[in-house]
Amino acid sequence: MSEEILTTQDLHLYYGEKEALKGINLNFTDKGITALIGPSGCGKSTYLRTLNRMNDLIPNVTITGTIKFKGQNLYAPSADTVQIRKEIGMVFQQPNPFPFSIYDNVIYGLRIAGEKDKEKLDAVVEKSLRQAAVWDEVKDHLHESALALSGGQQQRVCIARVLAVSPEIILLDEPTSALDPVSSSQIEATLLNLRHDYTIIIVTHNLQQASRIADRTAFFMNGELIEVDQTKNIFMNPAQKQTEDYISGRFG
Amino acid sequence: MNSKTQNKIAIGTLYGVAGLVVLILLALLGYILVSGLPQLSWHFLTAPAKAFLKGGGVGVQLYNSFYLLILAMLISFPIALGAAIYLYEYARDNWVTTTIRTAIEILSSLPSVVVGLFGFLFFVVKLRLGFSILSGAFALTFFNLPLLTRSIEDSLRTIDLSQREGGLALGLSRWETITRVILPAAVPSILTGVILSAGRVFGEAAALIYTAGQSAPALDFTDWNPFNISSPLNPMRPAETLAVHIWKINSEGIMPDAKAISSGSSAVLVLAILLFNFAARYLGKRLYKRLTSA
Numbered sequence: 001m002s003e004e005i006l007t008t009q010d011l012h013l014y015y016g017e018k019e020a021l022k023g024i025n026l027n028f029t030d031k032g033i034t035a036l037i038g039p040s041g042c043g044k045s046t047y048l049r050t051l052n053r054m055n056d057l058i059p060n061v062t063i064t065g066t067i068k069f070k071g072q073n074l075y076a077p078s079a080d081t082v083q084i085r086k087e088i089g090m091v092f093q094q095p096n097p098f099p100f101s102i103y104d105n106v107i108y109g110l111r112i113a114g115e116k117d118k119e120k121l122d123a124v125v126e127k128s129l130r131q132a133a134v135w136d137e138v139k140d141h142l143h144e145s146a147l148a149l150s151g152g153q154q155q156r157v158c159i160a161r162v163l164a165v166s167p168e169i170i171l172l173d174e175p176t177s178a179l180d181p182v183s184s185s186q187i188e189a190t191l192l193n194l195r196h197d198y199t200i201i202i203v204t205h206n207l208q209q210a211s212r213i214a215d216r217t218a219f220f221m222n223g224e225l226i227e228v229d230q231t232k233n234i235f236m237n238p239a240q241k242q243t244e245d246y247i248s249g250r251f252g
Numbered sequence: 253m254n255s256k257t258q259n260k261i262a263i264g265t266l267y268g269v270a271g272l273v274v275l276i277l278l279a280l281l282g283y284i285l286v287s288g289l290p291q292l293s294w295h296f297l298t299a300p301a302k303a304f305l306k307g308g309g310v311g312v313q314l315y316n317s318f319y320l321l322i323l324a325m326l327i328s329f330p331i332a333l334g335a336a337i338y339l340y341e342y343a344r345d346n347w348v349t350t351t352i353r354t355a356i357e358i359l360s361s362l363p364s365v366v367v368g369l370f371g372f373l374f375f376v377v378k379l380r381l382g383f384s385i386l387s388g389a390f391a392l393t394f395f396n397l398p399l400l401t402r403s404i405e406d407s408l409r410t411i412d413l414s415q416r417e418g419g420l421a422l423g424l425s426r427w428e429t430i431t432r433v434i435l436p437a438a439v440p441s442i443l444t445g446v447i448l449s450a451g452r453v454f455g456e457a458a459a460l461i462y463t464a465g466q467s468a469p470a471l472d473f474t475d476w477n478p479f480n481i482s483s484p485l486n487p488m489r490p491a492e493t494l495a496v497h498i499w500k501i502n503s504e505g506i507m508p509d510a511k512a513i514s515s516g517s518s519a520v521l522v523l524a525i526l527l528f529n530f531a532a533r534y535l536g537k538r539l540y541k542r543l544t545s546a
Contacts, residue, residue: 052421054417054420054421057416057417057420059344082423082424082425083423084423085420085421085422085423086422086423087423089421089422089423090417090421091421092414092417092418092421094414096412096414096415096417096418097418098415098418098419098433098437099436099437100436108422108424108432108433109422109423109424112424112428112432113423158418161418161422162421162422165422165423
């Protein structure tokens with residue numbers, strides 16, 4: 001068992017008065033893919049967004065409990081959200097490339113961080129796009145707008161953009177739900193390539209997707225973590241009745 | 253009456269109303285251009301005005317209009333940009349921002365002659381700036397600020413929330429996200445807003461009559477020292493603009509060809525504003541294309 005890189009203890013989240021997460025305890029080991037599944041509104045996306053403090057943008061959110069990344073509390077007053085998000089990157093449901101060239105999209109984080117060395121930037125662009133498995137498709141028009149790409153290519157450019165700032169953890173919030181099946185399977189292949197080098201946490205509505213790519217799977221319902229285990233066990237031999245009902249399509 | 257006839261009557265009425273608006277606009281434009289275009293010549297566009305004799309031009313007024321426009325934009329754009337960024341990106345919805353928004357709305361509905369009189373009392377008299385380009389530019393800033401702020405705020409609103417999330421999720425600070433992701437993406441639409449408001453400022457007369465003044469001393473276009481009174485760059489000289497010139501010769505013009513000058517000036521003004529509008533569309537579209545698609 002490798003060491004635990006991210007731990008959540010007794011995490012509660014309230015939208016105003018409404019409790020959306022009811023005491024989540026969930027830990028992630030270094031490297032590999034963990035899928036978060038569950039019916040709509042179960043809190044899985046909300047939970048994912050607490051992990052790099054993206055919920056900070058929403059007014060009236062209260063969070064209690066602790067999330068520790070390598071032993072450091074992400075919600076400590078001294079925590080630096082900018083630094084946190086460099087180490088814990090995020091890919092969203094809708095591909096959201098910036099309206100600039102593919103090249104500029106990928107190096108945006110680095111360039112703003114002050115990196116000017118052209119050779120180094122070129123190298124990072126190629127490496128990130130290769131890792132995101134989109135290099136061959138875009139290498140001849142790196143300086144054209146990223147918005148001209150297909151949805152699937154845009155999403156992989158967004159993954160490359162996150163990889164370029166070399167995070168340790170990558171959060172993905174239903175990254176394929178806006179994409180066609182072919183693009184989705186390309187994204188899945190991309191993630192499988194990355195699982196040895198990064199800790200990947202993915203929210204998905206697609207149970208087959210979870211079973212295909214995830215090492216571990218966590219099942220959420222009504223703001224609670226019902227069960228987390230090896231993906232194989234969750235799908236073949238779940239410990240909880242609710243999990244079994246959900247997996248077998250009896251609700252949700 | 254069945255719903256089909258009702259529908260026909262409603263559509264007919266709407267077409268009629270829309271047609272009427274277009275007709276009025278075309279008639280006005282047509283009248284101004286037909287009576288004004290024949291007066292235009294290189295001499296008319298460049299020569300200084302004459303007070304009593306015929307054959308004067310509007311060169312100085314035309315130059316003043318542009319100079320004043322540029323100064324007013326230089327002052328109002330940074331303020332409007334800052335205010336819009338604050339209001340849209342940072343401020344939370346509470347009574348402070350509600351008050352600011354209401355104030356901006358009231359300011360934007362202020363009659364421009366009131367802005368002019370305020371400018372006269374405050375800048376011209378109290379601050380002793382005199383009838384000057386600077387007083388005019390400040391007055392125009394008051395006049396322009398609310399609309400420009402609104403239009404920039406609207407431009408920021410068109411940029412999707414996902415772009416902001418994308419920036420933040422890369423480990424950019426909020427300020428970096430705004431300046432490096434949001435603003436570049438909003439540039440085309442901000443530019444359109446700026447040019448359109450420039451058109452409004454260019455045609456403004458009432459706010460300038462009591463601030464930039466109604467006289468246009470001859471300028472020496474070889475003297476670019478801003479401290480000389482006849483220098484085109486001097487911001488402390490009185491400067492009648494084209495729009496004020498039209499107002500003035502129609503109310504008290506005593507040159508024999510006042511009517512012709514007024515018509516010509518009006519045509520120049522309308523053409524300039526049309527040009528601003530077309531430029532806004534063209535540049536906005538081109539920039540958007542360049543920034544977004546291959």
